[in-house]
Amino acid sequence: MDQENSLGDLFKKYPFDPQLLDEVYGKDKSVRNHYQQVHQYLSQISLKDFKDLIEYATSASFDQGITFNVYSDKDQGVERIFPFDLFPRLIPNKEWETIERGIIQRGKALNLFLQDLYNDKKILKDKVVPKELIYSSKHYCKHVHDFYPNKDIFVHVSGTDLIKHSDGKFYVLEDNLRCPSGVSYVLSNRIATKKTLPNLFFKSDVQPVVDYPEILSEVLTSVAPHGVDDPVCVLLTPGMYNSAYYEHSFLALQMGVQLVEGRDLFVENNFVYMKTIYGPKKVDVIYRRVDDDFLDPMVFRKDSLLGVPGLISAYREGNVSLANAIGTGVADDKAVYTYVPDIIKYYLGEDPILNNVHTYRCEKDEDLAYVLDNIENLVVKPVDESGGYGIFIGNISSKDEISRFKEVIKSERRKYIAQPIMSLSVHSTYIEDTNLFEPRHIDLRTFSLTGDDIEYVCKGGLTRVALRKGNLIVNSSQGGGSKDTWVYQD
């Protein structure tokens, strides 16, 4: 019987939850306007065909090597497919415009903030951001002290995580300003959609995402050291054991630049060279996907073999550009995040276009008291981790876990912030176990680029899906899935 079902029949069985904001359906369960066409198209597909398409998309991903590693897995090193859901997430153009303006505004302000922090420190002297917060940040990097990167740009690539709350507004969950990953999934999801649902896709007026690698390449070229007209750019990866290695090789290939590891590079006379069979070749711009700590054993971790000895001196001399600059992590510290609205006002004199989620800093006495009293209703996060590691969610933890975690917070107050448990919007998602479409929480990671005279936000993004029912953590490293994200052209 199941075999003859169409998706239309399945959509009728959708367990709509009026408590949650559903991206596809309005409060009265009617399909939202911008979803009409897609909904109707999918309704006509039989479940069998749909399953075939899923299998086709999965095997295509596998053949392309679109995999990642989960560090917490028992089977360390086993590659996994990033589960991809065929029902795309749709964003109307008007909504997107606000997001885009908001992200560009945020990026501008954070860049000015980093320039200021490592040089004049006006924002600290004016007491807008407390100096203690900056100087105690694990990612504040003294090696950038009194230094402007080429073209004054610190953050070339950023990945801003957004959620839509039950009030219908987008909120910024966090800024990722170090080596944000995921954009390769945006591009490969789009390829998969075009392959599996070509008729639907080409009928819909969707903004392209395919220009991302090209713009990234332009950004890298635009920040080349002074006097270099035809810069050599490379992508520096920690190597094949890194969870995002697929992305590194994918982007290098798309941009037509060399994918290199630390051992392929060396420094002489404060210039960086790549070893090639024709002899050393000077490198001008490095899109590095290696964290600060591992970049140069002469100044950072001495035991690291991933970096290039002497790189930071060459960098400070201005002979090589790094994207992103070193020391950017101080601005995506989750405690600094709480000040981003003030930072926007301070440097741009504007109100923030995108909201922050209200955040309690456990370092502050009154905030700590609130957090300890209301922990059941809060998400507590370490300020310096990423990938969803170390997150504590109050309403799903036992009494025991709560009292133990309270002690952890009290012992390391600077390390923790807390936010109300935001009700992330849900999106209809096909669930294999039940053979049904069910609501699942989603967020959106956007990707933006900043170069000399270039401001770009990839029109789309990675919609991450928490595949387990009721789960709020969507990170790929926590076993989430993803959706293609369509931004409509008006």
Next chain:
Amino acid sequence: MIEYLITYESNNRYEEQVQEAFFEFLVAPHENDTQRIVNEKNTHSVEGTSFYTKNIFSYKRYCLRLATPFNTLDFRYECVMLKKQDTYFPSMYDMLPPEDEIQMLDSETFQIENYPFLNQTYLTDISKSEVPENMLKTSAMPLLEYIHQLNQRIHSYLNYRSNVTTPFTSARETLIRQLGVCQDYAHFMIGILRSQLIPCRYVSGYLHQGQNTIGAGQMHAWVEVLFPKYGWLGFDPTNNLLADHHYLKISDGQDYQDCRAINGFIKPGTVNYTEYAVSVVDQ
């Protein structure tokens, strides 16, 4: 002007053959109003490419990249330098009055501008509550007087002992064990000063031999303190002396890590033995 002849020599042996290496030597004296290099020479036993860089505090480093395999590396730096002989050391009258001094030390802007020298590192970290009472500044005491006193108290509190500490020995361990070498004296003094938000920095350099001081014949370390409105002045708690013309500064930084004479990276990583010798003579 006094003319000094300085020689720094290091000898590194590696258990396994090194295929590729990168070294930075922070051994050349810094040039400023009081000291000037007339002549200098670097030599090394393994052929490689050499060049200069500046570290984050703008001190000149000599870099060496080696791409031919080797088991031993001898490095030698030699220079002739001129040092001004100051007979006058600033007194209380050159400083701000104590209340103005305190006001400036407490000011947010002053603290922000001097953050690298106020922020404890893991080598210097001590909190005010751990510091022996008689080593803390009282509010009425002028800073200069306090530093003189602290220099002397640390000198008598610690016992000079070689080979019992390492470059990673922290000020807190020194506080407890009361033993160490010049580097430990310096970290200890820095820890005490920074715990009270008095800006100070670690200095590495050479000490003129034949003065009956401890630490001559090797790289020496002492401390510079920032006096509001006046500037930096050097103190040597190891010898309970002021850093006068017998002290030839190479560099300064937050702690020893910023001032290491040799900093190297070798592939493959292997056990190494380093011996070094320093000689400073006036001519």
